[in-house]
Amino acid sequence: xxxxxxxxxxxxxxxxxxxxxxxxxxxxxxxxxxxxxxxxxxxxxxxxxxxxxxxxxxxxxxxxxxxxxxxxxxxxxxxxxxxxxxxxxxxxxxxxxxxxxxxxxxxxxxxxxxxxxxxxxxxxxxxxxxxxxxxxxxxxxxxxxxxxxxxxxxxxxxxxxxxxxxxxxxxxxxxxxxxxxxxxxxxxxxxxxxxxxxxxxxxxxxxxxxxxxxxxxxxxxxxxxxxxxxxxxxxxxxxxxxxxxxxxxxxxxxxxxxxxxxxxxxxxx
Amino acid sequence: xxxxxxxxxxxxxxxxxxxxxxxxxxxxxxxxxxxxxxxxxxxxxxxxxxxxxxxxxxxxxxxxxxxxxxxxxxxxxxxxxxxxxxxxxxxxxxxxxxxxxxxxxxxxxxxxxxxxxxxxxxxxxxxxxxxxxxxxxxxxxxxxxxxxxxxxxxxxxxxxxxxxxxxxxxxxxxxxxxxxxxxxxxxxxxxxxxxxxxxxxxxxxxxxxxxxxxxxxxxxxxxxxxxxxxxxxxxxxxxxxxxxxxxxxxxxxxxxxxxxxxxxxxxxx
Numbered sequence: 001x002x003x004x005x006x007x008x009x010x011x012x013x014x015x016x017x018x019x020x021x022x023x024x025x026x027x028x029x030x031x032x033x034x035x036x037x038x039x040x041x042x043x044x045x046x047x048x049x050x051x052x053x054x055x056x057x058x059x060x061x062x063x064x065x066x067x068x069x070x071x072x073x074x075x076x077x078x079x080x081x082x083x084x085x086x087x088x089x090x091x092x093x094x095x096x097x098x099x100x101x102x103x104x105x106x107x108x109x110x111x112x113x114x115x116x117x118x119x120x121x122x123x124x125x126x127x128x129x130x131x132x133x134x135x136x137x138x139x140x141x142x143x144x145x146x147x148x149x150x151x152x153x154x155x156x157x158x159x160x161x162x163x164x165x166x167x168x169x170x171x172x173x174x175x176x177x178x179x180x181x182x183x184x185x186x187x188x189x190x191x192x193x194x195x196x197x198x199x200x201x202x203x204x205x206x207x208x209x210x211x212x213x214x215x216x217x218x219x220x221x222x223x224x225x226x227x228x229x230x231x232x233x234x235x236x237x238x239x240x241x242x243x244x245x246x247x248x249x250x251x252x253x254x255x256x257x258x259x260x261x262x263x264x265x266x267x268x269x
Numbered sequence: 270x271x272x273x274x275x276x277x278x279x280x281x282x283x284x285x286x287x288x289x290x291x292x293x294x295x296x297x298x299x300x301x302x303x304x305x306x307x308x309x310x311x312x313x314x315x316x317x318x319x320x321x322x323x324x325x326x327x328x329x330x331x332x333x334x335x336x337x338x339x340x341x342x343x344x345x346x347x348x349x350x351x352x353x354x355x356x357x358x359x360x361x362x363x364x365x366x367x368x369x370x371x372x373x374x375x376x377x378x379x380x381x382x383x384x385x386x387x388x389x390x391x392x393x394x395x396x397x398x399x400x401x402x403x404x405x406x407x408x409x410x411x412x413x414x415x416x417x418x419x420x421x422x423x424x425x426x427x428x429x430x431x432x433x434x435x436x437x438x439x440x441x442x443x444x445x446x447x448x449x450x451x452x453x454x455x456x457x458x459x460x461x462x463x464x465x466x467x468x469x470x471x472x473x474x475x476x477x478x479x480x481x482x483x484x485x486x487x488x489x490x491x492x493x494x495x496x497x498x499x500x501x502x503x504x505x506x507x508x509x510x511x512x513x514x515x516x517x518x519x520x521x522x523x524x525x526x527x528x529x530x531x532x533x534x535x536x537x538x
Contacts, residue, residue: 019281
């Protein structure tokens with residue numbers, strides 16, 4: 001089931017600026033037993049992303065109403081919430097009277113191989129680099145061609161994710177996830193103030209690390225340095241947390257921090 | 270009138286990757302007396318942009334058929350041709366069986382103040398910078414948030430365009446146009462191999478300069494240098510060519526090359 005401005009449907013206007021220019025933002029979250037996981041965090045992030053693009057974010061009550069209607073039909077699913085600038089005439093200028101489009105769309109929960117969780121995943125090192133654009137960095141906006149190009153670099157179904165650097169060679173994230181690396185007793189995650197997305201799970205891991213006395217920091221490191229890490233894991237709101245156990249020719253044994261954070265994330269989610 | 274995969278309509282699928290990720294390209298051209306202006310060039314550019322994103326470009330005959338149907342109803346209009354990767358399930362990975370979406374949409378010809386053509390325009394110097402991304406540079410793709418942010422910097426209706434630099438401070442283009450600057454006897458246009466769009470009119474101006482013995486080159490220059498130019502003009506496929514006669518506090522008298530190129534462009538268009 002999909003709701004477009006609260007009305008069930010499967011299509012949007014050709015004049016929607018989301019379609020014409022990628023002028024909007026989105027969130028992907030899990031509905032489990034009818035409950036939108038981490039909803040306050042997802043709404044806060046949606047609101048903040050809208051604010052940065054000067055899009056009027058729909059009230060949380062409207063979205064919660066939409067989510068309840070989805071829940072009735074699909075208590076367990078992945079939900080994508082998209083908010084675009086809305087439909088408008090041709091041209092980049094934002095018309096003063098434009099009204100945002102909100103779409104709440106359900107998709108089946110993906111099924112991942114059990115070993116991703118139990119043993120970790122293989123990752124590809126992407127040649128595609130992320131451009132440095134502080135004005136858009138951190139936002140989960142609809143301009144996602146870089147992610148698509150990076151994801152298109154491999155077809156091997158054994159590879160679950162790609163690691164992406166920025167054009168300066170700094171590691172930033174996965175194509176669809178945030179990344180953490182353990183160096184000795186420190187937990188590091190790339191800076192996403194110049195490119196990349198500041199995901200909800202990334203923020204949770206940083207907070208959980210702080211709450212549990214694990215030194216965690218936002219850091220700048222390149223691919224060579226990443227390969228020296230003692231443990232590497234990725235997070236997002238759909239799969240949760242996976243350890244990277246193979247990246248290029250580097251392999252890692254099962255680590256201890258990934259299952260530890262999984263436990264904390266699950267307990268708190 | 271709008272045609273979606275050859276069928277009249279006003280909506281597209283929620284699952285279209287153009288809407289979900291900006292995964293597509295577009296062209297904006299003028300239909301005059303039922304004739305799509307510069308059609309072979311526009312199709313060649315569309316085809317090349319699709320190739321770079323590995324989207325299967327629709328055959329020209331299909332698009333020409335769509336254009337003829339538009340023409341019958343609106344012989345004079347602006348046409349936007351959009352080709353997206355097509356509709357697909359969730360995720361950045363490109364499904365092997367995805368079929369492109371082609372949309373041919375008509376809008377009224379815009380009416381610009383007569384003095385833009387006769388005397389030139391005022392332009393704003395944009396603070397928004399274009400990120401350096403060679404993998405996408407030159408392509409008229411659907412990821413246009415940078416253009417939107419740049420265009421949102423001014424509301425003054427007296428200002429017709431904004432001049433945009435990249436994050437290194439090099440002048441690249443207007444928000445919706447390509448830019449040329451005259452330095453002495455040389456005509457220069459910014460390099461668009463790292464960001465920006467390689468427009469059809471830009472290519473025509475370069476060719477017309479060559480054919481008419483005007484030294485023209487692709488060059489790298491910053492805003493300070495642009496202000497030292499003897500004449501500056503912008504081009505696109507809808508308005509043609511306008512001189513910039515005011516930019517920040519700098520003003521220029523009416524130049525000679527802008528009307529000269531207009532004559533050549535009109536004769537050839």
